[in-house]
Amino acid sequence: MTIAAAGIERALALEVRDLTVTYEEASEPALAGVSFSLSKGECLLLIGPSGCGKSTLAMAIAGILPRSIEARVEGEVRLAPELAEPGKIGYVFQDPDLQFCMHRVDDEIAFGLENLRVSRDEMAPRMQGALAAVGLDVALATRHSVFSGGMKQKLAVASALAMDADLVILDEPTANLDPDSRRHVYDVTRRLKEAGKTVMVIEHRYEPFLDVADVVVELAPGGRVRAMYRPEEAPRRAPRQRRRRATVHADKAPVVEARDLALRYGPRDVWRDVNLSVRPGEWLAVLGPNGAGKSSLLEVLAGLRRPTAGEVRYRGELVHRMPAKARYGRIAYAFQNPEYQFLYERVADEIAGRVLGDEVPDDVERELQAFGLAGCAHLSPFGISQGQKRRLAMAVMMRQGADVWLVDEPTYGQDEASERMILERLDALCEAGKAVIAVTHDLDLVAAHADRVMVLADGGVLYDGPPEALLRNQELLRRAHLDETAPVERSRVQADGGVPEREADDPPAKSPSSGCRARSPLRRWHPDVKAVALLCVAAVALCARTFAAEGWIWALVGALAFGLGWLSPWKLVKRLSPLVLIYTVYLWAFAANAAAPPGTRVVHWLWFGLSAYGFTQGLLVVLRTFATVVLAYVLVATTDGTDFMVGLSQSFRLPPKLSYGAMAGTGFLGRFKHDLDVFRMARRVRGREGWWLLRPVRYALPLLAQSIRVSERLAIAMEARGFFGPPAERWDARTYWRHIRLRAADVVAAGAVVAAAVACLWAH
Template sequence: MSVSFGDRQVLKGIHGDVKRGQALLVVGPSGCGKSTWALLAAGLIPGTVEAHVEGRVWRHPSLARPGAIGYVFQDPESQFCQIRVGEEIAFGLENMGVDPVLMDARIQAALNDAGLDADREMEHHTLSGGNKQKLALAAALALHPEMLILDEPTANLDPAATAAVFDQIERLIDEGTTVVVIEHKFGELVERIPTMLLFNRDGTIHRVGPTAAVMAEERAWFIDQGLIEADAVKQPVSSAAVSNGTSAIELVGVAARYHRRAPWVLEDLSLTVQPGELVALVGPNGAGKSTVLKVMAGLMKPQSGIVRRPPSAQTGFGFQNPEHQFIFERVVDELANRYVEGSVPADVQTLLDEFHLSGHEHESPYSLSQGQKRRLSVAVMVQRPRRLYCLDEPTFGQDARTRRIIMERLEERRVHGAAVVISTHDMDLVRRYATRVVAISAGRVIFDGAPQALMQNLDVLRAARLAPGQESQPEAVHPERPAVFAAWTGRTRSSLLGRLNPAWKLVAVFIAVGLGASAGTLRQAIPLAVLPVALMLFFSGLGVVGTARRILPFAIFFAIYVWMMTAYAAVGPNTSVVHVLWYRLSFPGFMKGLVLGTRMLAAVAFGILFVSTVDLVDLVKSLSRQFRVPPKFSYGTLAGLSFFPQFREEWQKLRLARRVRGKDARFSFIRVVTYALPLLSDAVRLSERVAIAMEARGFVGRVTEASDARSYYRASPSGWRDALFLVVVVGLTAAALWH
């Protein structure tokens, strides 16, 4: 069979099968169609992912049930549809109808298996890239799937975490799970996975067979396809730096964190980089490597410490997620750093050929494979000479050939006097290319020296999680970004009002606000405003200060209401007025303003009461459970809300990308116009990917249509307290109006 996207054929003449209980290692050059084949095997092509398919795919009927196929995508950020860690893992279990009583144990077991020691109440957008990858793995493992497809599951993981994932894969194989692993770091899996599937660069299958035999007999093919290096002995580069006495960048006593209440990501970190050095930053996931690069590039300002860089020094920066690099809608425009009309410029064609992107010049950067996106992002950064290059995981998702292409271009820049700083988990790359290696753990430098010296220091290797199998427990995870939904979670959940069912609470508040709109006198309006404020003061857990902080800002609107009605309300011919300038102030207008303003405060207070005492996730799920709202709407709403924390980040990343590309608008008001279309495009792309990820975790068929076709993790039950709250609130509101 064959698979095409538009005019581009990705897979050609594919045939074969995956047997139940089989373990398959899928290997091939970057961009050869491995991920497309996996989506086809999972049933996501055709259908969820639009593609033209010629041929037939048969799947065992047991794979049709929700959660039967677990899938971990290349990009972990695009597969989350909930808000918090625990709920993200529970989503697939809900689709399977797992008893909620059993969910906590399965969630914790999945977190342990994935090596993620994170609080289940954490908002997952606060995690580092590597820890997001662990969460994606945990969400798949929790399903106990019959078939598990892992697409580059260790791309962003440190060596110790990578080894733990490979151990988990081996355990799943021993348990009889059908496992498909797509992995560029296949050398560590050849003894664990018995069958290997090889893809040619053109999207055809080269061979399927026993892993040991394939590895022994296909060495020439592996070299020809660029999957392994031809030279067995890897000589380290010269450590000599080309320096004129001026450092390329110097950090002295730097401390940094992402928001005021967050743990410190960097603490008292000092580091100097000289021109002509290629410095590799290594260490565990979440250690602060990406933050160091951002501080070096001037994209993040530390809270304390000194950053010294030469005046007018230009810095190139490569984001960990290559999509954050892109600001144009075509590959050719990205490489030219401008809109290209007519034929491809010669210098751009050279980059296309060098980075194996020829034939993709008129495609969207976002339609490329993950490996191709990475090569494009690096090509964009190195095309212009700069004094300092800071790149975050520049070689993830690459085969041996494309990794060498990237590193040789960086080496060329180094030889010509630039300083290059990269973060990486690839220790073979460190040995081969780095002139110096800096190990970071818990935001501090724990080693700074030659790669050979690091490899001989077992204590540092263990501390930096660079020695696989050395750790017995996963590192505790701390948030790297501010929580966005904190006001909706945790603070008032234990209060009397916080324990009420959110759906019935919404009904009570909705009725009260609706009735309050008919208040026509001050005598009616004042009790309506006092009621929600009293509930907040005594039953919400907010207290006097918390209540005042929420209510007082609306005093401005109250004053505006009163003034507008006092100065502009229509009055009768016999009504006395006071003329001040061009205003006609009247007492009837003043009283009408008081009524309208108090009525507004009542409605606002009820809204604040609701928002301050309800959990957003529980609300959305309760609407499905209590009022039979179809899950596709309620969970679709949650998926949309999960994008909200990313909006500010996407805005910032787009601004940073334009800054490092020299394309940022000079005035802030112009950015609103300039960023609108890219942000909209990002939202559409992310929505499409999340829809695919939701379906991959069993959100299909009746599970999306009927609220009783699924189970609910931690959904609030309804009871007599909810009925009492409804009766009291509606009754007191009606009583106020009766007068």
């Protein structure tokens, strides 16, 4: 493929000529002979069934293919000259988790601005304007790891808007969003076009975008262009009709009951006073705005998360007291993110629940065909499209013989035919006397399939009753952010149709270094100077050979941790307690096997030779090495990882691709607890948790594979935000939102700490 920046008529933004893309190890191309053009200022709507190559086409246009993702690419993508510059193509990924480069809201939005060399003073207004444009009301310093899927989607769109790119690619931007948030995305798309931007939108539920689109391109299975339409000629999805007859067994005892449930994350109440009762044959839909705790409610009902208060019962038995095998034989669960529940490296293995050979059994092939996954048997479940991942997760779940089916966003990322297939299967479960509880933002689904609907908002249950009454209550729909027809508030929008600016009465955004909370002296040190100092102290600690020297070294370590770092002794002990067992075993091994000098008293027991000499020498080794562990904990606990990486480039002039690349490589560390919790949940649900003593071994390979995937995706996300060329190669070819000052006082303090450590060793 060639990407040319010249030789295009000035009116064209891009031109695609006979584009064919074939991924590694794929037998068929994902795209085949695709051709079209898009003029500047136009909006192209790309539609087609799940898995037909829409995201592949978008990534090829953005240059991610083949620059970041290996594939054989033939044909041409020709860009207007201005689009060939870094950051001029804004890309919102299909899965927002795949494009987050940083950990906080401000850093996330600022990353693209830094690559564009936007001045630091201009960044805060752009951040606030972009957040307001998508209706995400959060503090800039918030960590997005706590966001719901819909809130992450908003942040992904805001990050692209802030860059003020000339071409904006939105890959299913409304997936996982509540109706109110979808209105913001529709409005933002309209205003981007009004501002003269070129826009490309990929959507399954695309009808609202037809009002702003200039051309509609439909792809067919196999990655070929099926047709090109004017917006008024594009096919419409057929309206859903109520096809289900009532299947609720009102005369039977509830299969699931929840009483007085409450859930709190830290100081925040997610919801409280939640009561529900679901009977056999009943379909309960759970609605509510993004961040209301709908997914958390499903996790509580499944017994995957313990509520802060209240209880959940399955047929009268407390769920959390049921053995895991019995619980998940009766309660099936599908995560909002389908990747969370994948256990195997091939699609066919996931369906079968075991590792298959080259031959795929007939029953597995039938399931693949039924769920639109034909031809995917030998592919990785992590490499197929988001819609295919959802269908695979549903196929795996539906092979269980459960009584209760908990499904989080069952129709996410689905075309009309796939959506109908999934919903018909859920209907069939209800007709068979099973209970379905589904979290959704789709009001049409609720009207056509649900027997009952619960609205979760404002920290509790706003409504619990028949769908018809809810859909007639316009005031309640607006209060719960479920009204897609209400006008978007545009008082904060610029007159030229761009993203909104901060109003004069709004307080200015604070930079990462500001804040009123007192910080310990160790937290105020330059992070990289501190790391060098603590590394030197650790090296000195390893050289200590007497208990006196060890005592002084440990006194210095204590002063750093508690005197300068203000760390909690209790938290330190709690976090490092697992290592105590390891060091205890090590001490025993050293004491029982050390070669004692002649004349030393040795007690022989079994095949061990115990001596005081071995014990003291082992204790010295333990004290030396454990001191380095504590120093490492002090560094991690008192250092912001982003500050550390930024400081390497900003203060020590390390090429950003090395410092930020290190962040990508170690990105899994910040997600370790989250990923471990998810793997535990997934294996529990799939009945693969196993004996507790072997769980570390079972989790090791999946966690390693996950860390590799996270690092690869992070690297791709960085390049998609303009992190290539000079902004990645030269420290002075980018700007910085975080200002990491290298002060003389930091160097002097670090030198003093190292000198104190050397003095401890020298004196003894």
